[in-house]
Amino acid sequence: MTNPEIAASPQAGALWPQTLVGVGVLLTGLLLAMGAIDISSEAGYGGVGPNFLPWLVSIVLTICGAWIIWEARTGGFRELEAAPDEEPAYWPGFVWVSAGLLLNAALITTLGFILSCTLAYVLAVQGLRRANGQAAANQPRTWLLDCLTGFLISAPVYWAFTKFLAINLPGLTQTGWL
Template identity: 75%
Template sequence: MTTPESSVASHPAALWPQTLVGAGVLLTGMALAFGAIDISSEAGYGGVGPNFLPWLVSIVLMLCGGWILWEARTGGFRELDAPTGADRGNWPGFVWVSAGLLLNAALITSLGFILSCTLCYVMAVQGLRRASGQPGVNAPRTWAIDAVTGVLIATPVFWTFTKFLAINLPGLTSTGWL
């Protein structure tokens, strides 16, 4: 446990990033509230209107942003541990994860939700494994396990959205099951 005097966060140079984070959270809450003004407040089936959740989230964000700002401007985040991890970011791992996300967005309408999300999962896990220095990342067995795991995660999500929630997601076939 550190005291505010010995904390890295109590240094004046460390207070500006904390202040910017608080201001960003506060402004995000305000922007969401501004957008919620145009949403209908007519009560629905559950007794609340469609604007209830946006207003709730915006109020919570504004409260959190104000609290973060107060903390930052009154001495910084207290009990802040020293940073851990590598000195620099792992760019190859970042590229793997980013490529997975971008390929998912680009291929979701042609491959379908399940296969594109599986590809995204496989590439993200590969990037994280490479960044942590795990051995055997190029082994076919590792790739196969990642692919099966991706399918096992994406399939129930797809079925939940399409079958139970009646939200249309891009599928590979017109049956709605793949």
């Protein structure tokens, strides 16, 4: 039985894609939970074991997936603006962001965590700036500020993981600071 208000809405065609996104998120959460079963629950520092974060993420993803499915099946995302038909996807921005992610994965053991994440940040931000039509994307000052911002984000993350949590991340030097 279908709701006549939903069938008459302009977003009625978007309900199945929204539902599929919810199913994908729900399945991701359930698969992560299946993987978390094999992780040791032996308590570490602070009484939290290594399986705590995977379980937390899997529970949150499962709840979010169920919520997305519920939203989609009860009328869809009500605040979602209709996508304009005349504006195609901005593929160069997608290429910039993808290049950042792929180069990070490829160079993290060569450049170290900080520099490879800085590179990923710079390329992703450039893709987003260009997709947004910002004229400043090509200016050297913007590139320099993006590099500095990426470094200021990735360095504390690296130091927090290596110095405080004793989790080994690839570094550029053996000192543990870069």
